[in-house]
Amino acid sequence: DTEVTQTPKHLVMGMTNKKSLKCEQHMGHRAMYWYKQKAKKPPELMFVYSYEKLSINESVPSRFSPECPNSSLLNLHLHALQPEDSALYLCASSQDRGRPHSYEQYFGPGTRLTVT
Amino acid sequence: AQSVTQLDSHVSVSEGTPVLLRCNYSSSYSPSLFWYVQHPNKGLQLLLKYTSAATLVKGINGFEAEFKKSETSFHLTKPSAHMSDAAEYFCVVEINTGTASKLTFGTGTRLQVTL
Numbered sequence: 430d431t432e433v434t435q436t437p438k439h440l441v442m443g444m445t446n447k448k449s450l451k452c453e454q455h456m457g458h459r460a461m462y463w464y465k466q467k468a469k470k471p472p473e474l475m476f477v478y479s480y481e482k483l484s485i486n487e488s489v490p491s492r493f494s495p496e497c498p499n500s501s502l503l504n505l506h507l508h509a510l511q512p513e514d515s516a517l518y519l520c521a522s523s524q525d526r527g528r529p530h531s532y533e534q535y536f537g538p539g540t541r542l543t544v545t
Numbered sequence: 546a547q548s549v550t551q552l553d554s555h556v557s558v559s560e561g562t563p564v565l566l567r568c569n570y571s572s573s574y575s576p577s578l579f580w581y582v583q584h585p586n587k588g589l590q591l592l593l594k595y596t597s598a599a600t601l602v603k604g605i606n607g608f609e610a611e612f613k614k615s616e617t618s619f620h621l622t623k624p625s626a627h628m629s630d631a632a633e634y635f636c637v638v639e640i641n642t643g644t645a646s647k648l649t650f651g652t653g654t655r656l657q658v659t660l
Contacts, residue, residue, distance in 0.1 A: 433588075460646065471635055471650035472589070485647065519588055523646065533579060534648060536588040 432456075433537035435520050441543045444510060450540045452503040452520030460484075461503040462534060463495060464519040472519055478503060510544045517541050547572045549619075549636045551651035559659050564608075564623040566654045568636030571617065577639040578619045579648070580610055584632045592634075595619060606630070631658045 433454045442448050452461065460479045464472035477485035478497040492514075494506040503520055517539040524532040552567040570576055580592040593604025600612045610621045619636060636651040 435588075469653075471653055472648075474647055477647070521589075532646070533591050533594050534646075535591070536581075538588040541586075 433520055433522055433535050435518075435537035435540050437540060438538070439541045439543075441545060442507065442510065443545055444512070446510075447506070447508045449507065450505040450518055450520075450542075452505075452522075452537055453501055454522040454535070455501055456522065456524075456535065457500075458522035458524050458535070459500060460523045460532075461497065462521040462523075463503070463505055464521065464536075466517040466519055466539070468516075476505075507542075510542075512544050515542055515544045547576055547638045547640050548649060549578070549638045549651040551634075551636050551654050553654050554652065555655045555657065557657040557659060558626045560628055561625050564621070564626045564630065564656065566621040566634050566636075566656065568619045568621065568651060569617050570619055570636075570638055572638065577641075578610075578612065579637040579639070580604065580608070580619075580621050581635045581637055581650075582632050583635065583653075589635065592621070626656075626658045628658050628660075631656055 436451045462477050463475040465475055466472040474487050475489045476495045481497045492509050496504040519539045520537045521534040523534045548571045550569045558564055575597050578595045581589040582592050583589045592608050593602045593610055595602050595612045603609045608623045610619055612619050634654045637648045640647045
């Protein structure tokens, strides 16, 4: 099973709301990632978790708060977002985080977020 | 610093004709390179990867890519396009920071397949 699942598929939220995005994988991967993708642009890395610890934060605003409760789950908590945060949020996982082996990342279908 | 440049933002081919999507890379050492495909409103799917083994890499759905160090290229090809190949294609290089693996994406090439 090479599937990464994400819920919800679509989310509309106001600027004062608090919501969460969820990502799950059962491939035994120990690295998990959040990406943001604006329309007609490539994905941009936001966060990397490795062995359930935050490894990389790409200077993401604090209104985005990641959480990795266990090795299969990754959440992204959203609070006080801005309209410009509307985008497709992609989750990915990989077997490990780096050298000497290079493992491909498997992506979920994404959550389409609209901030009103 | 590692980076990739996709030379065409849009490629249009007729069904049944060959596909060529071009990618050049910049890396201070032997890179790991990937091609991902994204169909409309979908996530990304790995087509193939190069990790310093064979220079000709075969992927899914009949795609392949050749790593050419002398030309710093990693072009994606397919002998015969199918309508279902219409999608956005990303050339990607892996950056290893020592503590994590980061992907740097090219700007993407939109492949259009016409009858």
